[in-house]
Amino acid sequence: MSKVETEKVDGSRAPIDPSAIIAAGEEIYRRNYQQEYEKEHRNEYAAIEIKTEQAYLGEFPEVAIRKAKENSPEGVFFLVHIGWPTAFKTSRR
């Protein structure tokens, strides 16, 4: 079982390792989506479900995440801001 998979034998969720989500998500994004998305969806956000590798696009982070959760309520997602180095920006720590 990879670090990203979360279901325990009893059906409860195990803690999720953010580093593992980011590593897996970046690899899926590079392999399946980056080339097309950076041409056609620049500045949008993509929430990528790690297990199915399905991507959900949105104009804003919360929109992409909501769409992803509607389609896969139990999914674990990697968020990317298309054409940008990070998904979020913040001016404070």
Place this chain on the structure above:
Amino acid sequence: MSKLIQGFYQDEDPCLRLTLEGPSTDSPQIESVCGVIDTGFTGFIQIPERMKDFLNLQIEGAGESSLADGSKREAPWAEVKAIFSEDTVVGPAVISEADEVLIGMGFLREFRKALVIARKHIWLIDEDDFYGVVTNFRKPKDEGIPSLEAITT
């Protein structure tokens, strides 16, 4: 009827009070949380790890976040229920090692609020009402500053 919500300054930071709750019906709640409005934060809300633990939130995803100094850090998020001014929105809360709550641009988008920051006052106005008000403003080439009445009525 138009609604004008007042924020406040705390240590020179513009702040709002809100209530946070876990997404399920029996989740614990944190009332009267002071959140710093950070218009440089592109997400919905950012909360400290201890609040995530208290609210029993589950990490549902992650990305990265870049800070103003160019550094990057992991940005895991969990779904949280934010209650503000009689409205409730469920959105992604970025979990941070920092000890403060940040309110980002996603919060204003989701609650459909326009933000007005003045020297001593902070207001949030329903977006639709605000669009109605700004149509009465003078064009940029005109001189003068709109009166308070123009903003609040």
